[in-house]
Amino acid sequence: MSEWINTLLQGLLLGGLYSLFATGLALSFGVMRMINIAHGDFAILAAYAAIAVVEPLGLNPFVVLLLIVPLMGAFGYGLQRLVLNRTLGHDILPPLLVTFGLSIIIQNLLLVTFSADSRSLNVGKLGTASLALGGDIALGVLPLIIMAVAVAVLLGLQWLFSATPLGRAFRAASDDREAAQLMGINNRHIYGLAMALAMAIVAIAGVFLAIRSNISPADGPARLLYAFEAVIIGGLGSLWGTLVGGIILGVAQSIGLKADPGWGTLAGHLAFLAVLVVRPNGLFARTRDR
């Protein structure tokens, strides 16, 4: 019995990590109406950047976050303004195809730079420490930290969107691009900021992924799929929905894994498809699928 409770708890906390991946995706879709196919690959890119810096400088991975996150944010701003803004318009094809191309480019650049070996970030004892809750039940400390960070990010975003001029500008640009311009909002700049934010969050996700498990250059696409599934399960337009979606996905995967080692990812996909069949708009949708 306690085994199953532990499985559930593990899945729940895994949901925190998935939520971090999902939030960045939801942000870029919410503001720019664009799915970034290379979303997962950018997370892996950030993780490898962290790995590249940690070893020569001998820094703690958590400290490296402070360096990598703003860097990725700046990179995201530049990417959006120089490349991705050109693809935005009425057609959905260009942004999808360009980011698909970027995904291929990033994966192979990482492959030639770091080889296909899997790597990870070492945090010493923290990586395996756990909090005993009585009985045989325990919570991993690292997953707990990740969940806490995920919740903090969501709280931060909620504050941003509801109480700041920038947040309102994001929402306005998302509602009606042209009318937003009439308010003095420079859409191109706003999109750049949204992407910067999304990249920063995805960088956090990537670094935590590398701390929690191993990564290799081709791991990006799988993360994109999990992020996407979490967003859809939670429902479009709902920020906290991405957390719920992430948790449901994490729990499904954990249960699947427990049943059979080959079934982890599959259980997650099937849970996603099931939600799609039963509630196509997700659990907490606030905007309808366009």
Next chain:
Amino acid sequence: MNLLEARGVTAFYGDFQALYGIDLTVAEGETVAIIGSNGAGKSTFLRALTGLQTAARDSIRLAGQAIGGLSAHHVVSLGLAMVPEGRRLFPSMTVEENLLVGAYAKRPGPWSLARLYELFPILQERRCSPATALSGGQQQLIAIGRALMSNPRLLLCDEISLGLAPVVIKDIYAALPGIKAEGTSVLVVEQDVGQALRVADRLYCFQEGRVSLEGRPDQLTRAQISLAYFGI
């Protein structure tokens, strides 16, 4: 020097020419109306003024500064704000949030949330409701207030009476003197000729992309207006 000077403004939608050289001025403190039938080019002209439509740099001057073809968000920061046709409120936001977005490109001036609530008390009452839950007339007030929040020197109103009952239209136009009193000049595009004649200091009539008539309401006859409006 006039607040707004438009000289020879032309506009194209692809191969189709919508404006054939419009000359129009608005003096500081004036209320000017543009009337004309559908497709005459009125909204196109406003879009050219706000930067949503390309225009030659020198063809539009705001307080002497050439603004033709500048991007829309830039034009707002220079003091020209528009109440767009169809209101175009932000559906995911409340009344107050819609008004606050208007202040994104805030310029110094008399307009503020407090001042707007004074002018339109109903907005303060319903400030936490989703903007689109209010009636058509009330939404129009939100749209006007939103445009005023940036403290424009010139306020453009694109067909603010469209789809509203006459008694509601009267109430909305009743707010105009309050707007003028704060020093904001106004350029309205109106389908309702009678309303335009009542509020405007000067009137322009557009017909098929050209100015067909210009003058002060008290100096224009029904026949003249009819001729200019319909071209027959």
Next chain:
Amino acid sequence: MTHTHTLPLVDRSTRASRVGLLLAVLLLMAAISTPWWAERSSQRLLTEFLYTLALAQMWNLLAGYGGLLSVGQQGFIGLGGYCLVVLGLQAGLNPFLIIPLAGLVTLLVAIPTALVLFRLRGAYFAVGTWVVAEVFRLLVANTASVGGGSGTSITKTVSGISAWWRESTTLWMALALGAGATLAVYALLRSRHGLALTAVRDSEPAAESLGISVLRMKWFVYLASAAGCGMTGALIFITKLRISPEAAFSMDWTATMFFVVIIGGIGTIEGPIVGTVIFFLLRELLSDFGSWYLIVLGCVAVAFMLWIPRGVWGLMAGRFDLHFFPVQRRVRG
């Protein structure tokens, strides 16, 4: 003298298309006869060219004409390949017979798939197709009887057929699929359904208002593309003789289709042909560079998407008004 009214003539062919027709017939005859005069390696290259073309036309049908972007067609390619394992290894059928059967199987699988996926639109639909392909891959990888995660060899299905016959029939079937896909798309577009498709692509609400069932068109295009990919998948793995979930359901298939169609010219029939040629040329040029080849490919595709969105053919057709496969109707007189 009474003035008689004649209806204006609607012309379908262009001079380029008549020349093109002649060229095509000559090329076709040359291709059919290759087993008798070409080297094995050239024959294999031609086979690969033809099945790549078939895949590209299928993807183009979906994305360029149907407006449905899919990054999950590898799901059907892989399923087609695994039909060889189930119907060939286990049921002992002739592999070349399996090709059309694979098309049928993937068509049947595509039906419930579409029912679920059509709840999504646009970009979401695209990623949804990817999830479905992953589900297929994982289901196959977890099924020990078809080789599980490490795959299985399928040489046994072709033992008993002489090498010459095997390579020749493979080529002819590849020709049937490649040229066939091209001609089938062409025929479709010249028909009323093609006109309906173009209308749907241009504006769904407008098309609906004219009585065109947008949903029916999407179903048709999705099922056709699935069947085409399934058949091609079976063919591909006859040439490879070994199958594994990673190879069968690899994203590389989609990357190839995407590259070929974007560079060649999306939404045109000639585009995939031009794109496949360029793809193979680039592969020859960059074959020594390993992963850099994919990086270059990706950069070229992104560059095209940003600056030459209509592809090489789109550019040429626009400049010279060239149409080898004319699908417009010109009104004369």
